Amino acid sequence: MRLKARHTQEPVIPTASMADIAFLLIVFFMVTITFEKDKTQVVLPKTELRFEVPKIAAYISVTDQGQVRVTDGEATSVLVQGVEDVDSFAANLVQTFPDRPVVLKADSNAQYRDIDRIIDSLKRAKVKLIYLLSEQKTVDDEGLG
Amino acid sequence: MKLRQHKPDDEIPTSSMADIAFLLIIYFMVTTTFAATRGLDFSLPEEDDTPPVIEKEESVLIRINPDGQLMVDEQPKQLDEVIEYLKPKLDRNPKKPVIIQPEETAPYGYMVSVFDQLRRAKIIEGRGLVERSELPENFPEEDWEEGKNINISIPTRREIESFWF
Numbered sequence: 369m370r371l372k373a374r375h376t377q378e379p380v381i382p383t384a385s386m387a388d389i390a391f392l393l394i395v396f397f398m399v400t401i402t403f404e405k406d407k408t409q410v411v412l413p414k415t416e417l418r419f420e421v422p423k424i425a426a427y428i429s430v431t432d433q434g435q436v437r438v439t440d441g442e443a444t445s446v447l448v449q450g451v452e453d454v455d456s457f458a459a460n461l462v463q464t465f466p467d468r469p470v471v472l473k474a475d476s477n478a479q480y481r482d483i484d485r486i487i488d489s490l491k492r493a494k495v496k497l498i499y500l501l502s503e504q505k506t507v508d509d510e511g512l513g
Numbered sequence: 514m515k516l517r518q519h520k521p522d523d524e525i526p527t528s529s530m531a532d533i534a535f536l537l538i539i540y541f542m543v544t545t546t547f548a549a550t551r552g553l554d555f556s557l558p559e560e561d562d563t564p565p566v567i568e569k570e571e572s573v574l575i576r577i578n579p580d581g582q583l584m585v586d587e588q589p590k591q592l593d594e595v596i597e598y599l600k601p602k603l604d605r606n607p608k609k610p611v612i613i614q615p616e617e618t619a620p621y622g623y624m625v626s627v628f629d630q631l632r633r634a635k636i637i638e639g640r641g642l643v644e645r646s647e648l649p650e651n652f653p654e655e656d657w658e659e660g661k662n663i664n665i666s667i668p669t670r671r672e673i674e675s676f677w678f
Contacts, residue, residue: 383531390534397541413625417632418551430621471552476622480577480615483624488669491557500625501552 406445408437410475414505421471421499426461428454430474434482441468451485458493469497553628555667572666573602577615577623592626596634596644603663604641610664617670628665635660 408429427445429437438457439445448457461468470490474483490498575595576584583590585598603609611631615624634644637660645657 383528387527387530387534390531390538393538394534394541397538401541401544413622415553415625415629417553417629419554421550421552474621476620476625478621479617480619480621480624481617483621484615484617484669487557487667488671491669491672494559495557498555498557499552500555500628502625502629504551505629 405439412503413476414509415502416505426468426470428472430478430482432475432477451482454486454489458489462493470495471499471501473501572610572612574612577619579616579618600642607636608664610666613667631663631665
């Protein structure tokens with residue numbers, strides 16, 4: 369008796385669900401992504417108390433070298449000549465967006481002189497609320513800074 | 514002779530779908546930056562042509578030296594000793610202003626640390642100035658939220674020269 373040829377199954381890796389997984393990941397990234405208006409790299413001071421910063425806010429970043437970048441929250445941040453230029457930026461900001469908060473993204477090692485000058489400009493321009501951007505302080509972070 | 518026609522299967526080719534999807538994932542992974550979106554809020558007092566003059570004696574002055582040394586009312590203190598020092602003063606007068614005055618060359622991080630330390634304490638009815646960690650675990654959250662913050666002031670150099678003291 370002649371036996372029927374055995375039906376052999378071809379070895380395949382099932383990839384049908386691969387696209388589903390990939391699209392789930394895409395959805396996650398699309399939901400969580402925020403396009404930062406200011407990408408200045410700074411070492412933020414550490415605090416225990418931290419509050420959520422509003423999504424729509426103006427940013428002023430200060431590096432430890434005293435470089436200042438500003439944005440009203442609508443466009444990418446631009447480098448300004450110095451802290452003196454924050455006066456005109458703050459005045460324009462309050463004129464265009466009177467209630468917009470300002471986020472101060474300053475390096476922990478920036479000299480207080482520069483920060484003082486910026487806060488003074490914001491006060492004179494009648495900015496109502498500022499946020500001092502910080503990182504979470506942990507039990508290992510003792511003392512100042 | 515009847516020819517047998519090969520009928521193609523009706524299916525949508527999806528083999529390249531995963532490739533496209535993974536390309537998009539790589540794009541998002543590369544462009545995503547996990548931004549720090551938290552910090553300390555700080556309400557700026559409205560600029561007034563005739564601001565109230567605060568005498569040194571009516572307030573507590575915290576000076577921050579460039580080397581990180583804190584001088585609280587001209588006495589050297591550690592950061593964790595500040596609340597203890599303020600407690601009797603604010604228990605007597607909860608509205609007493611606490612002025613933070615960093616030296617020009619002091620790092621900004623020092624000012625934020627002191628500000629954070631002061632913001633973490635509240636004046637609670639019947640308990641005076643306390644930190645959250647000092648309270649029992651079952652202390653009602655609403656009562657903590659209702660506590661009064663320390664009256665912190667961070668005058669700018671111009672304000673100090675123009676109006677203060």
